[in-house]
Amino acid sequence: MSEPATKSNPPMAPKRALRILHVDDMRQLCDIVRQSLGRDGHIVESFADGASALARIKEDPTGFDVFISDHHMPKMNGLEVVRELRKIDFNGRIFIFSSEIDEEVNDIYLQLKVDHVLPKPILLPELRQLLAEI
Numbered sequence: 001m002s003e004p005a006t007k008s009n010p011p012m013a014p015k016r017a018l019r020i021l022h023v024d025d026m027r028q029l030c031d032i033v034r035q036s037l038g039r040d041g042h043i044v045e046s047f048a049d050g051a052s053a054l055a056r057i058k059e060d061p062t063g064f065d066v067f068i069s070d071h072h073m074p075k076m077n078g079l080e081v082v083r084e085l086r087k088i089d090f091n092g093r094i095f096i097f098s099s100e101i102d103e104e105v106n107d108i109y110l111q112l113k114v115d116h117v118l119p120k121p122i123l124l125p126e127l128r129q130l131l132a133e134i
Helices: 027-039 050-059 078-087 103-111 124-132
Strands: 019-023 043-047 066-070 093-098 116-119
Touching: 019 027, 019 050, 027 043, 027 124, 043 050, 050 066, 050 078, 066 078, 078 093, 078 103, 103 116
Parallel strands: 019 043, 019 066, 066 093, 093 116
Antiparallel strands: none
C-alpha cells in the first residue's frame, strides 16, 4: 500500500496539477491517495463507489484529467463505470487498479481504451510516474 512522503518517498513536483477523480471502496486507500497526490499539487476527489463517481463526472465531464478506479466496487464496478464514461465521451485518462482481473475482463478494458490496467496494491511511486507522463 502507498506510504506517506518520506525521504525515500518524497512528494513529486508534477509538470502540471491534474484534477483526479479516484474511486475505491477502501476508505483508507482513498485517504492515502488523496493526501499523497494532494501534496504533489494535484486536486483529488474521492468516492467510495462507482455510481457516485460517475454522477460526479456527469456533472462536469471535462472537469477531470484522470479517472482512477478499483475494479471491484459496490453499486457499479470499474468496468460498468468505464462503459458509461465512454458513452459521455470522457476525454481524461483512465487507470484501473485491481487485486484480480481475469484475462477476459482485462481484454474488455483494453477494447474500451483504458490507459492502464494495473495490479493492487497501488504503489505510489508507480502512480506518480504515470501521472508525470500526462
